[in-house]
Amino acid sequence: MAYVVERKPLSLSERLYIPQVLAGMKTTLKHFFAPNVTMEYPEQRPAIPPGYRGVPTLVKDPHGREKCVSCQLCEFVCPPKAIRITPGEIPADAANAHVEKGPKAFDIDMLRCIYCGLCQEVCPEEAIWLQNQYSMSGYTREEMVNNKERLYELGGTLPDQHFKWDKKKAAEQRGNAHH
């Protein structure tokens, strides 16, 4: 419901205009001497709230193993098709060998990524996380594509005490192929 705001007649000092302007100048002068309220970004960083969805990263489990099994669900679900996974096997004698596969290459094109977080939602291994890194910049398009090394470097290790692969591997060694 629209209603008309009655405009009050101006008082004498308002009609003279000068006192009002001077009052305004007093206010701005106060701001002139007040300390700055800006955060000077590269030197000062804002506090990132928990649960912030920043740059998608890959994480390792506390044993330093890759969690990703290159199921490609995140690649499939990614709306702007920013993720590209080349699946690969993990050699049986590798230090980080486990029963599943691992990605040979894992690229996220940050020029395409829309930070939707669907990859994190869909990941069955909780290997891909949107963490609190929010500042991505580069001079070339190539620089803006995060490869596997970069993703692990950004992601680091999550202190998750649920060692799924240890249990799975132990079950396999007990002769139980499917747990």
Place this chain on the structure above:
Amino acid sequence: MVEFWQNLHPAVQLFLKGIAVVLVIFPLGGIGSLAERKISAAMQGRPGPNRAIPIWFRWVPVLGPFLQRLGVFHLMADGLKMLFKEDALPGHVNKFYFVAAPILAMIPALTTVTAVPFGAYLNGQGELVPLVLANLDVGILAVFAVSSLGVYSLIIAGWASNSKYPFLGGIRASAQLISYELSMTLSVLPVFLWINAPGTNGSLSLFNVVQFQSGTSFLGGMWFFFLMPVSAVVFLVSLFAETNRLPFDMAEGEADLVGGFHTEYGAFKWGLFFVAEYAHMIVGSGVFVLLFLGGWNPLPWLPLEKVLGWMGVASNPFIFGIASIVVFLTKVLFFIFVFMWVRWTVPRFRYDQVMRLGWQKLLPLAIGNLLFYAAAIAIIELQLAVWAWVALAAATIVALFAILRPQSRTAL
């Protein structure tokens, strides 16, 4: 040194003086743009430009970071950018006038300085000699005449750009300048009526105005700002309008005209408009200081001569000259600050409000002010009785009520 200077050909002397003044005004324009950015930032609670630093200054321990924080290198960066940026010339413009407009903007801006005394010194005979390129008897008229030529550059720029917004900007600039030029000139007339007593050799020289404010008696040492406050306020408001500064920057108005008359300009041509605006501001505040704020006298009823006399250096022309220039420039720089201060205080007027303020408020006010002082001077000169003062006061009160009566809501 002094003899060498005086033995130079007068034309060479004038040329060197002119170069010296240009070398002061041009950097002041640049410093104005830096000050604008820093002061604007401070009023908005942000630090402003504080990044650029040449690599060899980074090695200076304390001074380097301080200057970087102050943003002084941004001035250099801006200048280099203006020089080396691609200076695009749009295909649809009238090339001759398009290029001529920024040059035309600079000419009046730097020419008006010639008639503005920016200091004075005592010569051997104990007379005060102004530091001015041309101590014209038509001083103020020359300043008004030449500075109003500045609007030609705006009109030509707007027209030659051959597109809508610059054209509108040019029209607005011309209309605004004409409207406010009237009240500006009328507001200054009482000052010259006051100093040119009947029977003396009349002069419109700005130097004489300052001389008149350099006394120590009650009326002699009083600055015209206190004697004629209405004149001063009308002059100051008109000055804001004439220099196209906020709240009167109708010619530019990003909100409604993109960039106004300089929409099609870039790089150095745009920079010339910018420096011209600051040069106008500097000259305008200089004229205001000379007319109403006692020029190079530090305080009312306290002429510079007396202050330097206490220190015993009044007879030294060099120290006197430097001190007068310092006092004068301090006041001018304060007014540059006021320009920026008001910019962040008062929002931009609508164009009809600008016109209404100019024609319906300031012009009647200036005329009434002129009549008041003409009558007052007549009463003083003719030594009329008290009834004349009473009549003048009554007329003033009636006129004030007429001007200040409550307006309808469409009014300003």
